[in-house]
Amino acid sequence: MSKAPQSQALGASRYDVVIIGGGINGTSAARELTAAGYRVLLAEMSDLANGASSRSSRILHCGLRYFETPRPLRTFLSSPRRLAGAAGMARAAMQARAELSALRPEVCRPFTMCFPVYRGGAVAGWHLDLGFRLLAALGPARPSLDYRRIARDFDRHVPFAGDLRDRAHLHAIATYREYIIDSPDRLCVDAALEAERGGAELRLFTRATIAGRAEAGGWRLHLSGRNGVEAVEAPVVLNLAGTWSDAVLAGIAPEPRTPLVTGTKGSHIVVRLPPRYAGHGIACLHRGGLPFYCLPLGGDLFCFGPTETPYEGDATEAVATDEDVAFLLGEANFLLPGLRLRRSDIVFTWAGVRPLGFAAGQPMGRRVRTIHDLAERGLPGIFAMTAGPVMSHLSAGRELRDAVARVIPPSGRPPPRPLPRPDPGADGAERLRRAVVAEHARDLEGLLYTRTGLAWGRHLDRHAVASAAQSVSDLLGWSPGEAARQVERFMQQQDSRFGRRAADGMSTARMEAET
Structure with a gap:
């Protein structure tokens, strides 16, 4: 771990809270804390939404999956505690579904989910009937689940039913409303920018190291970025680094350390x-x-x-x-x-x-979202979170804010009114330039995936990527040679991250049309 030079050891900037991790939960917490009047610094070793936040299944689900298990009646009757846990997670899912679809309808796209039910299968029709009655009782009435169980005329009600297996044993098809989150990356960017407009400081491409206890109380951290190393202090640290959370604690947590993740x-x-x-x-x-x-x-x-x-x-x-x-x-x-x-x-x-929670004897981890108060490990004022999915980030941000409030009050006052998201503004190249000027994009991946989503769902051809690089090179100080290197790096990232090049790469003309 790097250490700050002695010349920078005096006069460290002090914040109420330092957040380590610029994923969906870190940015949501930054927004909530800033709105409550806390002085916040968010440090991210790469770009926003760099880890799990940008690579989820993108489903905003109703919580039925928490009741989906082979032989659910036997499972839950034999373990009331497991039933209570499933009900709690299902309630949280229903609440998240209602809140996020109402707050951000432009990125929450509804669709009809179909669940085929087979005679003699692990899930019976009455299991689903009971599950949806539970969901309706646990969650808000809106948006509606639109649940129904189709028992005949499958081809008339479900247009692709003819493709399903084993039609002779197909007993029913349950249908209900679910949502796809079109751009979890964008949710993350918007939360970070809203926090910044409220006064939070964002330090992207900056590695935060917890160096030890601060003389004034709290924690001393070293921020290593492109401009060297800076020391900061804060009484509270939120370790929201996802799968890197245990690495953040290396060197300061007492031995032996039980993993978080x-x-x-x-x-x-x-x-x-x-x-x-x-x-x-x-x-x-x-x-x-x-x-x-x-x-x-x-x-x-x-x-x-x-x-x-x-x-x-x-x-x-x-x-x-x-x-x-x-x-x-x-x-x-x-x-x-x-x-x-x-x-x-x-x-x-x-x-x-x-980044699921570690539990001895559970090699696949714990799926229950948990805020860990690390005072129990001799690290007072440091909190971490495990198993926080994209869909419930709004409530996660509030829970983290409340955890901080139990330790320290805010040093400032809340902003006088909610801060609206900025208008996306101009189309075409201006949209790309705005991502650099106003949204902290520093490379083509952050530009074409995280902020605009132009590369999501297709592979861009080299000419389209070069055109995007040319449109922002002056803002990022890229020479022609550096722009070419950035294009090559993006092409390699595109192939490695998404595994296979599509036969019909997206051209410059298509990209410009979509922006």
Whole structure:
């Protein structure tokens, strides 16, 4: 770990709270704390939404998955505690679904989820009836679940029903309303910018190291960025670094250290499906007994997934392996044999690592969102969070704010009124330039994925990427040679991150049309 030079050891800037991690929960906490009057600094070692926040399944779900288990009646009757936990998570999911779809309807796209029910299967029709009655009782009335269970005339009600397996044993198809989050990256960017307009300081591409206790109380941190090393202090530190949370504590936590995080990888494959699938998705349990989805990403693109496998490496390097792809393709064809999907049908893949809670004896981690008060580990004033999904980031931000409030009051006053998000403004190249000038974009990945989403769901061709680089080179101080290096770096990232180059790369003309 790097240490600040002695010359910078005096006069360190002091904040109420330093947040480590610029993912969805870190930026949401920054927004809530700033709005409450706290002086906040957010440090992110890379760019916003760099880890799990940008690589989720993108589903804003109702919470049914928490009741989806083989033999649910036996499972929950034998373990009332597990039923209580599932009910609590389902209630939180219903509340998150209602709040986020109302607050950000432009990025929460509704669709009809279909759950096929088979005679003799692990999930019976009455299981779903009971599950949806529970969801309706646990959550807000709006938006409606629109639940119904279709028992006959499947082809009339579900346009792709002919592709489903084992029609002779298909007992029913349950349908209900779900949502896809079109741009979790953008939610993260908007939360960070709102916090900044309220007075928070953002330090991107800056590694924060907790150096030890501060003489004035609280914690001393070293911020290592492009301009050297700076010392700051704060009585409270929020360690929201996701899968890197344990690394943040290395060197300051008393030994022996129990890990905070268990990482599990979720991989997805993306294919193009016929028009009969438009506006629909599919939920089921795969042959291993875990939830499996076909989700509409937009247009004719649909993803199948996720996998769930242990992962201990760098989350930024997580990719869908050949083994992952074979599993997902096999389960997709088992679910929908009428499609006859092949590897050549895969447009791209992606994988993300979930920062779930560590629990002895649970190799796949704990899925319950938990705020860890590390005073119990001899680190007073340091908090961490595990298992905080994108869909519930609004309530996570409030819970983190409340945890801070139990330690220190805000040093300032809340802003006099809510701070609106800025108008996206001009189209075309101006949108790209705005991302640099007003939204802290510093590379092509941050420009084309995180802030504009132009590269999401397709591969950009080299000419389109070069055109984007040219439009912002003057703002970022890139020489022609540096711009060419940035383009090459992006092309390599695009191929490695999404696994496969699409046959029809997005051209400059298409990119300009979409901006």
